[in-house]
Amino acid sequence: MELSAADLAAIRLTLELASITTLLLLVLGTPLAWWLARTRSRWKGPVAAVVALPLVLPPTVIGFYLLVSLGPNGYGGQLTQALGLGLLPFTFAGLVVASIIYSLPFVVQPLQNAFAALGDRPLEVAATLRASPLDTFFTVILPLARPGYLTATVLGFAHTVGEFGVVLMIGGNIPGQTRVVSVQIYDHVEAMEYAQAHGLALSMVVFSFLVLWALYHFNPQGGRRG
Amino acid sequence: MPFPRLLAPLLLMLSMSVQAEEVSVAVAANFTAPMQKITTEFEKDTGHKVQLAFGATGKFYAQIRNGAPFQMLLSADDETPAKLEREGLTLAGSRFTYAVGSLVLWSAQPGYVDADGTVLRQGGFKKIALANPRLAPYGKAAMEVLAALGLADTLAPRFVQGENITQTFQFVSTGNAELGFVALSQVMQEGRIRTGSAWRVPDRLHTPIRQDAVILATGRDNAAATALARYLQGEKARAIIRAFGYQI
Structure with a gap:
């Protein structure tokens, strides 16, 4: 089984996209998940519902709305143009934005559950010891919520690797920029190049299995106590 | 004319009970709108029933090879029907061009x-x-x-x-x-x-975009499939096809 240069480029691009998306989602998702876990605001319900929406809508539908809203006639597109960013569809940055929306619930929900499970006690103890909020976050919350972060990372990464419909709609299939593995496999299948499709699909499955296994194995809380 | 108005549905019902059959057709997505219109006319004219599935030709090819229950394929190209024919999955001699894309x-x-x-x-x-x-x-x-x-x-x-x-x-x-x-x-x-x-774009700048149809091996004894293939090559269907911007 041999992978072509185009296949390898697609693999590289996919890993890049999934890594950047996961990293940004962890940074953006933490305050959002924290707020959702702790707030008593009446906005909690609506916000949680919006976060979960990408689970409901078919990816091609999300992709189509992104194409329309980020295009030159949409509000999103007019905003990015006014900010001097140009139009996002058919760019790598556009894929990152789309993936963040698409994978949002997969990162926010595990974090929210982890934060909710902490309870008030550790925070009260930290406060009596006069830890600053930032200090509390890094020395108390983060270590305690580690399994939640692991799950969020794995799900966010895996879900972005497996993303297809959204990328198909706003990617434009540009080599090295928007042609990710899932699209490349689809192209092989559609072109009836089943051997290449099997090769690429198999390497994707094997790679993903190894990464997920390694993550679960090396996580002390999730792995050994599991 | 009260008499023929009553008679027509009766005759139609009679003819349907005698020879009406159902055919399941896989149709290239680009041909969705004209095919819906043609099917309505075809059902009205013949009493046969048509089930349409719209999608990508490559996907249909994979599905047909793996036993999908279609009796006919209206492809977006001329290669896929020819390929299915070589693989013995079609009714021999049933292949024809139903539209040429512009x-x-x-x-x-x-x-x-x-x-x-x-x-x-x-x-x-x-x-x-x-x-x-x-x-x-x-x-x-x-x-x-x-x-x-x-x-x-x-x-x-x-x-x-x-x-x-x-x-x-x-x-x-x-x-x-x-x-x-x-x-x-x-x-x-x-x-x-x-x-x-x-x-x-002038036609001389590219090879013709021929869209071929074929009756699949599963449609060998299906009267509705044969009738639909004939209907698609008739003047009534062709007028609809042309109105949607295809040549034929």
Whole structure:
């Protein structure tokens, strides 16, 4: 089984996209998940519902709305143009934005559950010891919520690797920029190049299995106590 | 005329109970609208029932090879039916061309594309959309046109590719690509370009986009399949097909 240069480029691009998306989602998702876990605001319900929406809508539908809203006639597109960013569809940055929306619930929900499970006690103890909020976050919350972060990372990464419909709609299939593995496999299948499709699909499955296994194995809380 | 008005449905019911059959047809997505119209007429005229499934030809090929319950395929190209025939999955001798597609260079903006397509040479655009030439006959034709004009290499960095002609149309209609090669049938209504601006690409610049149909081996004894194949080649169906921007 041999992978072509185009296949390898697609693999590289996919890993890049999934890594950047996961990293940004962890940074953006933490305050959002924290707020959702702790707030008593009446906005909690609506916000949680919006976060979960990408689970409901078919990816091609999300992709189509992104194409329309980020295009030159949409509000999103007019905003990015006014900010001097140009139009996002058919760019790598556009894929990152789309993936963040698409994978949002997969990162926010595990974090929210982890934060909710902490309870008030550790925070009260930290406060009596006069830890600053930032200090509390890094020395108390983060270590305690580690399994939640692991799950969020794995799900966010895996879900972005497996993303297809959204990328198909706003990617434009540009080599090295928007042609990710899932699209490349689809192209092989559609072109009836089943051997290449099997090769690429198999390497994707094997790679993903190894990464997920390694993550679960090396996580002390999730792995050994599991 | 009260008498024939009563008689007609009776006769229809009678004829249906005698020989009406059902045929399940896989139809290339680009032919959705004309096929719906043709099917309505066909059912009215013959009493047969037609089940339509719309989708990508490549997907249908994989499904048919793996036992999908279709009796007929209306392909987006002429290669797939020929391939199925070589593999012994069709009713021998049932293959025919039901439509020939026409290519247009189209923009959603009025006045953007001129009547001779010189906009391609001027190149004042960021993105030009075309269907993936490896997968879609319209994409292959678009590449041939660009090659014939000597622009294939210069414009390649500005390509955005749709997986099929429908997606390509969406890229252009949403304005994300300023212009693109789409099917005339997508932008034409009652013989005129509906919106935006277009250059009707001369047929001599690319090989004809033949769309072939074939009765599958599973439809061998299906009277409705045979009738539909004949109907598609009749003048009534052809008039509908032409009205949607195909040649035949």
